[in-house]
Amino acid sequence: MGINYVGNYLEQKASQYLKTLGIHKPSDINIEQICALENLDYRLGNASSYIVVNEYRLITINKHKSSKQQNFEFLHELSHNHFEHHIYLTQCSNFEQEACHFSLYLAIPIHMFRFINFESDNLIQEVSDMFNIPEEIAYQRLQNIFDNYNYYNIFFTSKKNVCSNRFYTN
Ligand SMILES: [Zn+2]
Numbered sequence: 018m019g020i021n022y023v024g025n026y027l028e029q030k031a032s033q034y035l036k037t038l039g040i041h042k043p044s045d046i047n048i049e050q051i052c053a054l055e056n057l058d059y060r061l062g063n064a065s066s067y068i069v070v071n072e073y074r075l076i077t078i079n080k081h082k083s084s085k086q087q088n089f090e091f092l093h094e095l096s097h098n099h100f101e102h103h104i105y106l107t108q109c110s111n112f113e114q115e116a117c118h119f120s121l122y123l124a125i126p127i128h129m130f131r132f133i134n135f136e137s138d139n140l141i142q143e144v145s146d147m148f149n150i151p152e153e154i155a156y157q158r159l160q161n162i163f164d165n166y167n168y169y170n171i172f173f174t175s176k177k178n179v180c181s182n183r184f185y186t187n
Contacts, residue, residue, distance in 0.1 A: 022166055024127050027115075031122035034099060043129055043147045048091050052076070057098065065090040069103040088149045092120040124150045125158045 052059040062077035076094040078087045096116035145155040
């Protein structure tokens with residue numbers, strides 16, 4: 018599956034971003050490691066947030082959440098940092114949506130598909146454990162991968178059919 022999978026623009030961007038940080042395997046998607054690489058301060062608090070004061074950048078994560086939920090909320094706040102949403106004077110409603118999509122793509126990036134056994138009967142649980150994300154997030158991302166995969170497959174198959182039809186009529 019990983020070989021033929023293309024993914025949308027934002028998905029490719031998420032994967033590219035992690036690769037530039039030298040993050041190539043699931044266990045590397047680690048809060049402390051990414052904060053060190055991105056020069057972000059990190060603390061546990063009562064809520065998850067992304068705070069910028071001049072050059073200082075802080076991500077706080079809700080200490081009351083599970084480790085998997087914390088990890089995913091971190092990727093959400095990291096997305097705000099990546100897109101530098103704080104530099105815009107007015108809050109745009111698209112920012113939340115952008116961060117939501119991007120964090121989902123960061124959670125299971127395209128270049129790590131090779132670690133996933135997509136044929137497994139226990140796929141959601143395995144992916145949730147491997148990438149340290151809640152099961153509902155794993156499910157959401159997997160659904161999204163299958164949808165995209167089918168979309169592109171159907172697209173290319175129909176294109177191939179067009180070519181072969183033409184071949185036969187000639
Ligand atoms: Zn947000």
